[in-house]
Each structure stands twice: as structure tokens, then as C-alpha cells.
Amino acid sequence: MREHDVVIVGGGLAGCRAALEIKRTDPTLDVALIAKTHPIRSHSVAAQGGMAATLKNVDADDTWEAHAFDTVKGSDYLADQDAVEILTREAPDVVIDLEHMGVLFSRLPDGRIAQRAFGGHSHRRTCYAADKTGHAILHELVNNLRRNGVRIYEEWYVMQLILEDAQAKGVVMFNILDTNLEVLRAKAVMFATGGYGRAFNTTSNDYASTGDGLAMSAVAGVPLEDMEFVQFHPTGLYPVGVLISEAVRGEGAYLINSEGDRFMATYAPSKMELAPRDITSRAITREIRAGRGIHLDGSAGGPFVYLDLRHMGQEKIMSRVPFCWEEAHRLLGIDAVHQPMPVRPTIHYSMGGIPVNTDGRVRSGADGLVEGFFAAGEASCVSVHGANRLGSNSLLECVVYGKRTGAAIAQYIQNRKLPDINEQSYLNAAYSQITALFNQSGTIRIGQLRQAFQDCMTDYCGVFRSDELMREGLNQLQQLQQQYQQIYLDDKGNCWNTEITEALELRNLMLVGEIILTSALNRQESRGAHCREDYPERDDTNFLKHTLAYYSPAGIDLQYKPVSITLFEPKERKY
Ligand SMILES: Cc1cc2nc3c(=O)[nH]c(=O)nc-3n(C[C@H](O)[C@H](O)[C@H](O)COP(=O)(O)OP(=O)(O)OC[C@H]3O[C@@H](n4cnc5c(N)ncnc54)[C@H](O)[C@@H]3O)c2cc1C
Numbered sequence: 001m002r003e004h005d006v007v008i009v010g011g012g013l014a015g016c017r018a019a020l021e022i023k024r025t026d027p028t029l030d031v032a033l034i035a036k037t038h039p040i041r042s043h044s045v046a047a048q049g050g051m052a053a054t055l056k057n058v059d060a061d062d063t064w065e066a067h068a069f070d071t072v073k074g075s076d077y078l079a080d081q082d083a084v085e086i087l088t089r090e091a092p093d094v095v096i097d098l099e100h101m102g103v104l105f106s107r108l109p110d111g112r113i114a115q116r117a118f119g120g121h122s123h124r125r126t127c128y129a130a131d132k133t134g135h136a137i138l139h140e141l142v143n144n145l146r147r148n149g150v151r152i153y154e155e156w157y158v159m160q161l162i163l164e165d166a167q168a169k170g171v172v173m174f175n176i177l178d179t180n181l182e183v184l185r186a187k188a189v190m191f192a193t194g195g196y197g198r199a200f201n202t203t204s205n206d207y208a209s210t211g212d213g214l215a216m217s218a219v220a221g222v223p224l225e226d227m228e229f230v231q232f233h234p235t236g237l238y239p240v241g242v243l244i245s246e247a248v249r250g251e252g253a254y255l256i257n258s259e260g261d262r263f264m265a266t267y268a269p270s271k272m273e274l275a276p277r278d279i280t281s282r283a284i285t286r287e288i289r290a291g292r293g294i295h296l297d298g299s300a301g302g303p304f305v306y307l308d309l310r311h312m313g314q315e316k317i318m319s320r321v322p323f324c325w326e327e328a329h330r331l332l333g334i335d336a337v338h339q340p341m342p343v344r345p346t347i348h349y350s351m352g353g354i355p356v357n358t359d360g361r362v363r364s365g366a367d368g369l370v371e372g373f374f375a376a377g378e379a380s381c382v383s384v385h386g387a388n389r390l391g392s393n394s395l396l397e398c399v400v401y402g403k404r405t406g407a408a409i410a411q412y413i414q415n416r417k418l419p420d421i422n423e424q425s426y427l428n429a430a431y432s433q434i435t436a437l438f439n440q441s442g443t444i445r446i447g448q449l450r451q452a453f454q455d456c457m458t459d460y461c462g463v464f465r466s467d468e469l470m471r472e473g474l475n476q477l478q479q480l481q482q483q484y485q486q487i488y489l490d491d492k493g494n495c496w497n498t499e500i501t502e503a504l505e506l507r508n509l510m511l512v513g514e515i516i517l518t519s520a521l522n523r524q525e526s527r528g529a530h531c532r533e534d535y536p537e538r539d540d541t542n543f544l545k546h547t548l549a550y551y552s553p554a555g556i557d558l559q560y561k562p563v564s565i566t567l568f569e570p571k572e573r574k575y
């Protein structure tokens with residue numbers, strides 16, 4: 001059995017930042033980081049627009065309180081305000097720390113870090129590296145991991161969290177290269193496994209965003225918090241769904257319907273294109289539904305609207321958002337200097353996740369904690385985003401809470417012993433599970449079932465939801481889950497068998513989908529990204545609370561937990 005003091009699953013911003021903090025706190029600790037991709041291919045690398053922090057380099061009157069207020073208002077008052085206070089107060093320091101590590105941020109003419117406007121933020125506070133911010137940060141973090149002696153297991157797939165007697169003890173994993181199974185035990189286990197965008201058919205997320213960490217935690221008995229809050233990003237490039245960063249609107253681009261109108265004037269007159277994402281996504285969907293969308297031949301009534309950059313001019317486009325220009329050019333042959341881009345909402349971000357306290361310790365319920373188990377980043381829910389995340393607050397969350405969680409882990413494991421694990425029983429169970437998949441003589445291919453599932457989630461749990469729609473979605477999902485027993489693998493070999501990982505990922509995705517739908521069905525109000533046509537108003541009397549969903553094969557049990565309100569009383573949210 002492999003052993004380390006700490007095992008971190010996830011090589012994105014949150015996992016890497018935590019690993020680094022543990023090594024900085026105590027260089028003698030033995031830290032392992034596992035990722036099913038190479039760490040540098042984690043979805044964090046694709047982050048474009050930037051990271052918010054009140055450095056005051058552009059807007060001198062910005063304050064952490066203003067950042068906190070924008071975040072809480074953006075969250076539709078569901079964010080835990082103690083966690084938001086930490087996020088926004090610590091933001092400037094973590095940005096400076098990244099810069100000292102070597103991250104190359106874009107500059108103002110006087111050499112200070114540049115900052116741009118972003119949706120829902122009242123000041124220009126988003127720090128960026130052109131529109132490749134995640135790339136700049138992740139590369140530097142991974143370099144620092146190597147420098148600090150973190151043991152990296154790259155392209156290993158974690159298939160089970162070992163959680164016994166209310167304590168996390170390790171993981172079961174296999175090397176994707178040869179499907180070799182191993183058990184790894186540790187004094188502390190951290191999940192930083194990212195989101196689940198692949199539960200839907202159109203997403204900005206990478207192929208690895210399959211909610212593995214969420215599903216493994218749920219199966220181990222840990223509740224998942226606020227899973228009904230799924231973020232649509234307003235500007236996914238049509239038809240592929242890849243992201244056109246909000247930075248493009250931050251730099252001045254317009255949203256235009258088939259009549260040539262900047263229709264955001266109807267929905268958010270004071271913020272226009274820089275309204276928060278939930279509001280902008282609904283506005284675009286409403287325009288399309290009302291027949292003011294556009295077809296590829298330019299006629300009205302089609303499935304997308306235009307994102308128009310032309311007035312910004314070539315120099316600004318090429319210096320501030322070159323990657324977005326390149327995406328549209330490479331994927332659609334569109335030159336955004338001269339032509340508008342076709343866009344529509346795309347699944348982007350998971351506001352919910354594994355519930356944690358502000359030290360990254362995983363909660364077992366409204367009050368208790370799970371021993372030895374930590375989480376941070378998109379897989380977790382500390383709840384700084386509540387019902388709707390503001391752009392550029394997620395990279396910030398990964399770094400602030402990755403760092404805090406790393407520091408907390410370094411403390412936690414002092415004077416602790418490695419846990420006892422019955423290695424053989426875990427290996428046997430994992431071996432049986434994989435052999436069963438190999439031997440399954442079904443008729444359905446993995447890709448076929450995944451597509452049907454993704455269509456089901458998109459059709460029945462999208463931008464607009466209702467009781468009737470979601471019940472039908474759950475019905476269909478149950479049938480699809482039964483079909484999982486009938487999938488078959490073409491590849492029965494042990495060498496780089498991607499079908500094995502895809503089969504396990506699909507099982508995880510379906511479980512996460514069931515939790516999203518069930519949590520959404522029970523929230524009978526509209527708040528942030530969760531918009532119910534049958535309950536169009538926010539209902540603070542009954543639903544100003546977090547959902548905790550407990551999974552068991554027999555069904556999902558929903559409980560609720562209060563919101564921490566320390567700074568701002570909830571009021572109506574208008575832009
Ligand atoms: C296109 C795009 C642009 C974005 N732009 C911005 C932006 O400008 N600003 C902003 O604030 N936010 C942005 N976001 C959101 C932000 O990038 C993510 O929320 C954040 O990077 C998530 O980081 P993470 O560390 O939590 O997880 P990720 O970076 O997703 O990493 C997850 C890690 O877990 C590993 N993993 C998962 N499952 C397993 C398993 N079973 N076994 C082993 N390893 C596993 C993966 O290999 C990976 O290393 C963007 C997101 C997208 C998709």
C-alpha cells in the first residue's frame with residue numbers, strides 16, 4: 001500500500017495551491033497530488049478573463065467591502081457572508097503572492113498589475129494575463145510544486161474515497177497507463193476535483209469535468225450542498241459551446257439581437273452587458289424564445305444572438321482578448337474584428353459542491369465535520385457564490401481557499417498517525433467492479449448513453465425549470481441509469497484503456513445529475529441561477545437556506561442549513 005502524509009486529488013488551481021501551502025508550512029511533510037489529467041491540463045488552465053482583487057490600481061476608491069457586497073448581491077443573498085469576507089479581504093495578498101511566485105499578469109503603463117471590468121462588479125478589479133489568466137497561474141503553480149518536492153501522480157484515476165468510521169483514510173486509484181490498481185492511505189485526504197460541466201450537452205468545461213469527486217463523496221455518505229445552482233455562461237460560442245470570456249464584454253463588446261438592438265437595456269439597464277451571468281443568460285434565452293435570435297444565414301428566429309466586438313477596433317481586440325478572437329477564427333472561421341460572433345448560454349460552473357467550513361474541512365451535516373477530509377475549489381461549497389457566481393471570483397476562491405485549506409491540513413496532521421486500512425478488501429472490490437465492466441455483454445455504447453443523459457439534463461434542468469419538466473427529467477434519468485447495466489466496452493485491454501475511465505465517469509455524472517435534479521425540484525423559488533417558471537419569485541421566508549443532499553441507492557434525502565448573514569441584510573436584487 002502506498003502511503004503519504006497528505007493526498008490531494010486534483011491538480012488544478014485549488015489542489016496545487018493547497019499542496020504548495022502545506023510544503024511552505026512544513027517542508028518535511030510528504031505530500032502527494034493525484035490527477036487523472038496531467039496537472040497542467042486541468043480545467044483551470046482554460047480560465048480566461050481573470051481574478052478579482054481590490055488592488056485599487058485602476059479604481060482607487062475600491063474596497064474589500066465593495067467586493068464583498070457585489071459578491072453577496074450577485075449570489076442572490078445565498079452566499080455565506082463570513083466566507084465572502086475572508087475571500088475578499090485576503091484577495092489582494094494572494095494576487096501579490098502569485099506575482100512573487102512568477103505569474104506574469106498584464107500591466108498598466110506604469111508597471112502595476114492591470115485590472116479590468118467584469119460582470120456584477122462595481123469597480124474595475126479583475127487582474128488578468130490577457131485572456132489566458134488560468135494558463136499563466138497554473139503553469140507557475142505546477143512549477144512550484146516540483147520545486148518544493150510534491151510527489152505528483154499524473155494520469156492516475158481515483159475511483160473511490162476510503163471513508164470509514166466518519167474518517168477519510170485514503171483513496172483507491174489506478175494508473176491509466178496500465179489499469180494497475182493501488183490503495184493509498186494518508187493522514188488527510190483533500191478533494192479538489194473541479195466541476196461537472198459534462199453532465200450537460202453544451203458546456204465550456206473540459207472533458208475531465210465529470211464530477212468524480214462529488215460522486216465519490218456522495219457515495220461515501222457526505223452530503224452535497226446547493227447542487228441545484230448550475231451556472232450558465234451567457235456567451236458560449238455557437239454551436240460548439242466553448243467559452244468566449246466575459247472579459248470581451250468587460251472590454252466593451254455588445255450583445256445584439258436579430259433587430260440590431262442592444263437588448264440588455266430591457267433587462268439590466270444600469271449594467272447592460274455587464275449584468276451578472278444568471279440575468280444575462282436568461283435575457284439571451286428570452287430573446288431567442290421571442291424569435292429575436294439569429295440564424296447562421298443572418299435571418300431572424302434562430303438559436304443564437306450576436307456578440308459584437310467590431311467597434312472595439314483591431315488593436316484592442318488583439319491585445320486584450322486575442323485568445324477569444326483566435327477561438328472564433330479557428331473554430332468558425334469568423335474574424336471578430338470585422339464580423340460579430342454567434343453566442344448562446346453554455347453550462348459553465350458549479351456553485352454547489354462538497355460542503356466545507358472556512359478551513360476547507362468537509363462537513364458531515366449542518367453541524368458536524370468529517371475527520372481527515374478536506375476540499376477546495378469548484379468541487380467544494382464554502383459558499384462564497386451562493387446562487388450565482390460573479391466572474392473572476394472562482395480563480396480567486398481556488399487560490400484563497402486552496403491556501404487556507406493547505407495551511408489547515410498542515411496543522412491537522414501534526415502528531416497524527418497513518419490510519420489502518422484493510423487494503424485487500426478495497427483492491428478486491430475495485431477489481432470486481434472493473435472486471436464486471438469488462439465482462440458486461442450489453443448492447444449500448446458508452447458515448448450513446450452519455451449523450452442521452454446529457455440531453456436529458458439540458459432539456460429538463462436548463463436555464464428555465466418547472467416542476468413538470470424536472471419530474472419528467474428524473475423519470476428519464478432513472479431509465480437511463482438502468483441502461484448503464486447494458487453498456488459494453490470495445491476495448492478489453494489494460495493499456496491506456498480510456499473506456500474504463502469513461503464508464504466510471506459516466507456513472508459519476510449520472511449520480512451528480514440525479515442530485516442536481518432532486519435538489520432543484522425541491523427548491524420552490526427562483527434565486528440566482530435557479531429559475532423556476534412555476535415559482536418566479538425569490539422566497540426568503542421558506543428558502544433562504546442551503547440544501548444538503550444525502551445520497552443513498554434507495555434515494556436522495558434533502559436537509560437544509562442556515563445561511564450565514566454577517567454583513568448585508570438580504571434585499572431585492574436589481575441592476
Ligand atoms: C473556459 C473556462 C474559463 C474560465 N475562466 C475563468 C476566469 O476567467 N476567472 C475565474 O475566476 N474563473 C474562471 N473559470 C472557472 C475556473 O477556471 C474554475 O472554476 C477553476 O479553475 C476550477 O479549479 P479547480 O482547481 O477547482 O479544478 P480544475 O482546474 O477543474 O481541476 C480538477 C482536477 O481534478 C482532477 N481530477 C478530477 N477527477 C479526478 C479523479 N477521479 N481522479 C484523479 N484526478 C481527478 C483533474 O485531473 C484536475 O487535475 C473558467 C472556467 C472555464 C471552464
